[in-house]
Amino acid sequence: MATKAPNLECRMYEAKLPEVDTPVMIRVNNIGDVCTYVSLLEYNNIEGMILLSDLSRRRVRSVGSLIKVGRIEPAMVLRVNPEKGYIDLSKRRLSEGDIQACEERYSKSKLVHSIMQHVAQTANVDLEDLYIHVGWPLYRKYSHAFEAFKLIVNDPDSILNSLTRELKEIGPGGKEVTKVVPAISEEVKDVLVKDIRRRMTPQPLNIRAEIEMKCFQFDGVLHIKEAMRKAEAAGTKECPVRIKLVAPPLYVLHAQTLDKEQGISILNKAVAACTTEIEHHKGKLTVKEAPRAVSEREDKRLAEHMAKLYRENTEVSGDEESEEDDTGLGDVDVESRSSQMTE
Missing domain, CATH: 3.30.70.1130 (EIF_2_alpha)
Structure with missing residues (x-):
């Protein structure tokens, strides 16, 4: 019987939707008459929208000079409707500091995501499950998983051994028992450490x-x-x-x-x-x-x-x-x- 392929699609961050007034990295998908449709790369490519009036502080004469299909760039989150999933964004609300911070964060997140995807595929585990028990806890503890991955290069045990998960089992007498076990198996841990060291060891x-x-x-x-x-x-x-x-x-x-x-x-x-x-x-x-x-x-x-x-x-x-x-x-x-x- 063929084994089920693991899910390799997942957002980069624990929050399912971005917060208002947060810069995010987008890819332009389609340019319409009144708005531009984009994908939010850090949130598993969910769709967002930019009104043409929010493309620039200056008067827009040619939309093509401001935005192009396929281009990847930062945008500011204006409104989020969690029920309908609508996300309105703006380019003209971005400052130079916002752009730089967004690009730096996305560069780190993209590397972390690439490593997590490779580990999930190699170890045949679900990517979101790997994020739930490893990636997002590291984001919470170190402000960014990238910083934790840098420490793992030289001292993986002190970082990864502190991560645990709860496992429910049926104990004696048919009662449900909760056990605290390591967040990932030794096999998955070995794959993760090897890939982090291969990708993040500083080169002279x-x-x-x-x-x-x-x-x-x-x-x-x-x-x-x-x-x-x-x-x-x-x-x-x-x-x-x-x-x-x-x-x-x-x-x-x-x-x-x-x-x-x-x-x-x-x-x-x-x-x-x-x-x-x-x-x-x-x-x-x-x-x-x-x-x-x-x-x-x-x-x-x-x-x-x-x-x-x-x-x-x-x-x-x-x-x-x-x-x-x-x-x-x-x-x-x-x-x-x-x-x-x-x-």
């Missing part, structure tokens, strides 16, 4: 800066190498700094960290240490690109560029070494030396 950020460094003094190459060591010494155990030559005189400083601000601060210190050392030997350092967080795509592009330069350099034969030697001569007067040798 790549922080990068680009500099040009020159030194035409005697042993200029050695001075540059010492400046590079000073830059790397500015790193920490949690955020080590590496500096690589791209192509003279261009160098790249690189760091990985979970804290963006900390990474940028440490790279700034590394650049300052490098500058102090090279200027001590009458060299020059120019910051071509200040420390910033970069994407994996940008890192990959830089690695490809460095590999290309390396291949080009290896194909060149002849006097690379002589060019480096010339750099190391620094301020020595070559013509004066030649005349003295002739005499």
